[in-house]
Amino acid sequence: MSEWWTYTLSDFLLFSPRTYYRLFELYNAAIWPAQVAAVGLGLAIPALLSRAAAVRGRLIAAILAACWLWVAIAFHANRYATINWAAVYFAWGFGFEAALLIWTGIVRGGFVFERPIDRTSRAGLWIFLFALALAPFVGPLLGRGWRQVEIFSVAPDPTAVATLGILLLARGRGRWALFVVPAVWCAISGATLLAMKAPDAWIPPVAAALVVSLAVRQTLARQRIEKRV
């Protein structure tokens, strides 16, 4: 792309805000009552955290993988791609994250949730709960209709933010690879919303930046402790 410095975010915006939010409205109507199952899956994650360590990592990874795969196919490939040709690539990205969750969390059993949880992990839990329980209210509070609501495991933004929260809670091999797709998605989504002048554009990128910086701090702190031991 020549003269790249002359391009602005709005040069890459292919649709109007009205069309974008109508997409969620039509999507929600088409998949109803899948949203009920989605909320159920979301609530299952904190419930699983209190269960036996042997199974919870695999089960949580399986739930998250299912959510990412659903969003990849039902939202990106089937819906978003009708107004954004780049959504095909987003679908592959979400599918890749699902595969990575299956490989890391289920096949290799590398998704470990230890107790008691430290302060940073507790922040991860709060971020997850925000994405699950509070994020759906943001749109309606900003004047968008309830039918356009974005729900964890159905819509990409709350799914990505919630996953980042869970990753902050987790330990184990391969955790860092799982951060990449959700963090990149949060940046893309934030840029899209910013181009549409949406007042909540800051939420996904700020959540991602917060989680990644907390994860870095957490890892450094754990390394310091291990060295002392």
Next chain:
Amino acid sequence: MSQPPTLSRRALLASVAAAGAASILRPLTQGTRPGPIITRPIPSTGEKLPLVGLGSWITFNVGDDAVARDSCAEVMRAFFHDGGRLIDSSPMYGSSQEVIGYGLRKLGYPPQLFSADKVWIPAGARGPEQVEESRRRWGIPRFDLLQVHNLLSWEEHLPKLFAMKAAGRVRSVGITTSEGRRHAEIERIMRSQPLDFVQVSYNLLDREVEDRILPLARERAIGVIVNRPFRRGELIRRVEQSALPAWAGEIDCANWAQVLLKFIVSHPAVTCAIPATSRVEHVRENLGASYGRLPDEAMRRRIVAHVEKL
């Protein structure tokens, strides 16, 4: 049984007064047009096009939304009804091509359509395949105009488009840019290639093309299609903060959109401007700029001076 309508003296006087006012204001109101639609010939063929066409960037990219698709079809209906001809799209514009195809099917493929689309793919070898896919989406036998979108791989696409033109598979060929990008390259291509059209951004605040591109287009007999006439809506939002000046009536403009468009299409090198909209009332307003008196050079300067102060 219903009573026949009666007309009181007061009502009669009010009607006469309203009719008088309507005749005075006729050039300025929507729905009535001062004279026939103004057209300008395509320099290379002489075929006449109305001064205002219809763009589809963002506005027609509504996906599978049936309500929005019908709304776009109504915009197209109003566009053709008021004398419009040229509709422009691109494979880059999401579902816009399919939505145009939907509208054309619904309207029974109006014969006055002048179909303008683009090729937008890095690999030149895949250009013809993309053009065929675009044609299928529009549901038409061939395009009237195919343009290389934003000069992407133009060295590979242009020879193929000229070959298609020679074979009668497209009627005219052009190149596009927007937001003032790559003008030097546009100039070089205009000088070296037998183009029918060039598409550039031009509006009251972005007038760089007046210096070289527009004079060159006249010199080389290349038609000019103007995109971003309202600077993506920013310009119209800016001017609509203030009242329409009284002099707008001197060029038969009933609203700011028509002033902005008439400034563009009154440039003698411009063939047509292609504002995009998803609203019927706006397409009617826009097409109003294809009717009535156009600003002369003095009025063009006056419009610029006025808008630059806003």
